[in-house]
Amino acid sequence: xxxxxxxxxxxxxxxxxxxxxxxxxxxxxxxxxxxxxxxxxxxxxxxxxxxxxxxxxxxxxxxxxxxxxxxxxxxxxxxxxxxxxxxxxxxxxxxxxxxxxxxxxxxxxxxxxxxxxxxxxxxxxxxxxxxxxxxxxxxxxxxxxxxxxxxxxxxxxxxxxxxxxxxxxxxxxxxxxxxxxxxxxxxxxxxxxxxxxxxxxxxxxxxxxxxxxxxxxxxxxxxxxxxxxxxxxxxxxxxxxxxxxxxxxxxxxxxxxxxxxxxxxxxxxx
Amino acid sequence: xxxxxxxxxxxxxxxxxxxxxxxxxxxxxxxxxxxxxxxxxxxxxxxxxxxxxxxxxxxxxxxxxxxxxxxxxxxxxxxxxxxxxxxxxxxxxxxxxxxxxxxxxxxxxxxxxxxxxxxxxxxxxxxxxxxxxxxxxxxxxxxxxxxxxxxxxxxxxxxxxxxxxxxxxxxxxxxxxxxxxxxxxxxxxxxxxxxxxxxxxxxxxxxx
Ligand SMILES: [Zn+2]
Ligand SMILES: [Zn+2]
Numbered sequence: 001x002x003x004x005x006x007x008x009x010x011x012x013x014x015x016x017x018x019x020x021x022x023x024x025x026x027x028x029x030x031x032x033x034x035x036x037x038x039x040x041x042x043x044x045x046x047x048x049x050x051x052x053x054x055x056x057x058x059x060x061x062x063x064x065x066x067x068x069x070x071x072x073x074x075x076x077x078x079x080x081x082x083x084x085x086x087x088x089x090x091x092x093x094x095x096x097x098x099x100x101x102x103x104x105x106x107x108x109x110x111x112x113x114x115x116x117x118x119x120x121x122x123x124x125x126x127x128x129x130x131x132x133x134x135x136x137x138x139x140x141x142x143x144x145x146x147x148x149x150x151x152x153x154x155x156x157x158x159x160x161x162x163x164x165x166x167x168x169x170x171x172x173x174x175x176x177x178x179x180x181x182x183x184x185x186x187x188x189x190x191x192x193x194x195x196x197x198x199x200x201x202x203x204x205x206x207x208x209x210x211x212x213x214x215x216x217x218x219x220x221x222x223x224x225x226x227x228x229x230x231x232x233x234x235x236x237x238x239x240x241x242x243x244x245x246x247x248x249x250x251x252x253x254x255x256x257x258x259x260x261x262x263x264x265x266x267x268x269x270x
Numbered sequence: 271x272x273x274x275x276x277x278x279x280x281x282x283x284x285x286x287x288x289x290x291x292x293x294x295x296x297x298x299x300x301x302x303x304x305x306x307x308x309x310x311x312x313x314x315x316x317x318x319x320x321x322x323x324x325x326x327x328x329x330x331x332x333x334x335x336x337x338x339x340x341x342x343x344x345x346x347x348x349x350x351x352x353x354x355x356x357x358x359x360x361x362x363x364x365x366x367x368x369x370x371x372x373x374x375x376x377x378x379x380x381x382x383x384x385x386x387x388x389x390x391x392x393x394x395x396x397x398x399x400x401x402x403x404x405x406x407x408x409x410x411x412x413x414x415x416x417x418x419x420x421x422x423x424x425x426x427x428x429x430x431x432x433x434x435x436x437x438x439x440x441x442x443x444x445x446x447x448x449x450x451x452x453x454x455x456x457x458x459x460x461x462x463x464x465x466x467x468x469x470x471x472x473x474x475x476x477x478x
Contacts, residue, residue, distance in 0.1 A: 012384055017288050043445045048454030053417045055456075079456045084417060087424040094383050094417075263383035 001064045006030050007077060009117055010055045011101045015041070023051050023071065024101060025059070028114045032104040035061055035069035050074045054084055054093055056118060082125040089124055092135045095263040096120050102257050103142055116141055129235045132242050135264070136249035137226045137234060144227055148256050150248075151203025152194070152224050160192040160206045194220060197248050199255045219244035276302065328400070330376040330393050332358045341374055348372045350407040351478060354397065354426065356380050356414060364412065370478055372410075375400060380418040381425055389425065397426075401433050410478075411439045 008027035016022050019041045025033050040047045050057055051074055060073040083093040100117045104110060120138040124131055143149050154161045194204035198212035204220065205211065219241030225234050226245070239245075250264050272280060276298060283294035301309055323332060326339035333339040341347055341361070351372030355361055361374050377392045400406065411426055413419035423439055430437045442460035444453050453461070 044448060046452055048452075049415070049456040050454045052456070076455045079459070081456065081459065084420060085424075087421070087428060090417070090421050090424070091383055098384055262386050266381075266383035266386070266388050 001062055003060060003062055003072065004030065005058070005060050007056070007058050007114075008033070009097070009100070009114070009121065010051055010053050010057065011097045012053050013037075013051065019045075021051070022068065025057075026100050026104050026114055026117060027059070027109075028111050029109050031108040031110055032101070032106045033061065033069055034067070034106065035071045037071045037074075047071070047074055049079070050076055052084075053097055054080045054121070056080065056121065078121070078125075080121050080125045082127060083121065089131050091263055091266060092131055093121065093124055095135045095261060096124070096138055098261055098263045099139060099142060099253060099257075102259065103146065112145055113142065116145065123231070123235055130237060130239075133222075133226070133235055133239060133245065136242075136246045137231055139249040139253040140223060140226050140245075141231075143252060143256055146256065148202060149227055150197070150223065150252055151201075152220065152227065154204075155192070155194060155206035155209055156198065156201040156203025157205050157209040160208070162192045162194055162206075199251055202252065202255070213248070215248065216241055216244060219248070223248070325376075329374045330358075330378060330396070331361055331374055346371075348478075350405055351410065352400070352404075352406050352408070353410045353412050355412050356419065356422070360412065360414075372408075372478060377413070377422070380413055380422040382418045383421075392422075394426070394429070398429065398433075401430065401435055406435050408436045408438060411437065415440075415442050 006027040006029045008025040011024045011026055011032070013024070014022045016036060019039050021037050021040045023035055023037050023040075025035065027033055037045075037047055037051050039045045040051055049055070051071065055076065056078040058075045058077055059071060062070040062072055064070070080093065083089040096117060100113065104113055116138065120134055123129055124134045140150070150156075192206050195207055195214060196205045196210040196212050197203070197215045198205050200212075204215065218239075222234065222239055222241045222245050250261060254261055279301070280291075280294045280298045283289055283297050284291055286294075289297070301312075322335050324334070324336050325331070326333040326337075326342055328338060328342045331339035331341060333342075337343070348371050353364060353370060353372055353374050354377060355364065355374060356377050356379060358376055361376065364370050364374075375393065375397050377394065377397070379387055379392050381387060381389065381392070401409065409426075409430055411423040413422045427437050427439070441464040442457060443464060444450065444457060444461050450458070
């Protein structure tokens with residue numbers, strides 16, 4: 001038996017025996033762990049509410065020969081009470097946990113995923129921010145982390161790049177390079193526009209290649225802003241295209257996982 | 271390792287909650303050595319329980335032979351106050367307090383998005399029907415104080431806010447006999463929110 005300490009977010013729990021639970025935790029340094037919390041279901045448990053899903057905790061864990069670790073101590077870093085006590089935020093928080101659970105692997109440390117989950121939970125618990133885009137932004141960022149970020153700057157099928165942009169840095173760069181031809185292109189009327197999103201190729205498509213769902217310019221801009229790192233700007237206030245981005249991000253994540261996201265599809269928050 | 275009837279009994283026992291392969295084997299060997307009449311009594315008890323036990327048609331508590339449960343059948347119980355629980359075993363827990371004289375409604379679960387349990391899988395439509403038809407003045411949300419139970423309580427509170435019953439939630443607080451220093455932040459925070467005023471004299475023995 002060896003003892004280790006780490007920080008982590010409780011992703012889910014399962015009942016075990018009379019009064020125990022198996023707690024699934026995404027830790028910073030040890031990847032996803034499955035550990036037994038003995039007696040946690042008793043009202044007199046020393047763990048109390050500390051090992052409920054959503055809790056961000058600092059842990060002391062016994063690691064033995066069996067595939068289940070044993071939780072020795074747990075202290076709260078953050079309870080995320082604003083999430084758990086808001087009917088609108090709870091399902092969104094649970095969908096973050098579900099995706100983190102599906103993406104993470106046991107025994108394989110992924111500190112970036114852990115940091116992104118903690119960051120997303122903090123954003124979701126901050127009442128000054130709009131909760132609508134937290135989960136879709138997290139999904140898109142995680143897809144990026146997995147090397148499966150949706151292609152947004154060129155047609156994912158034929159590679160054509162838009163010569164005009166709706167104001168993002170990467171596009172401005174492309175537009176500047178192409179400035180000499182721009183006038184002729186405009187005159188010729190064959191401006192490339194990215195107008196649809198296809199889940200199979202994982203990105204935007206031009207008019208010529210279009211299939212899948214149509215995507216508005218606002219939604220495309222929003223996805224670019226999310227993936228280019230300006231999250232704090234995106235999460236402040238109401239953004240046009242939010243609903244489209246929520247659907248695209250959810251479907252892209254489901255395609256990546258090859259599995260439906262139960263928490264997103266549940267009717268609880270509706 | 272074992273074959274035939276012994277093997278199949280061990281398999282059946284092993285499917286029960288909280289019984290692992292070792293316990294299943296121990297129970298099977300205990301039954302093997304027990305007198306036939308003891309084993310017959312046990313198997314009869316299981317079959318009779320299964321045949322006679324039904325759910326109360328009003329509150330979905332455990333009842334016998336298709337009738338109403340003991341609580342719904344008791345004319346002394348206060349029909350204006352309804353306690354909502356997740357499981358029939360929670361009724362037993364509340365009854366043991368001797369503090370509640372109203373009636374119950376059993377949801378048979380809690381909302382659990384990760385397990386795909388939504389409102390349609392619970393006795394929520396039946397609850398709303400009762401609230402519409404019975405002279406209910408107050409609904410007490412007595413679901414578990416965990417993530418699923420809290421989400422269920424919030425969901426029901428929102429649904430019931432469209433009706434004219436008053437909706438209350440059981441308080442969260444510290445276990446009596448415990449030490450404050452061991453309390454977790456969430457529980458202690460809720461206990462502070464739910465603090466009671468001691469300057470007005472209260473009759474501690476009132477039941478609801
Ligand atoms: Zn194309
Ligand atoms: Zn009944």
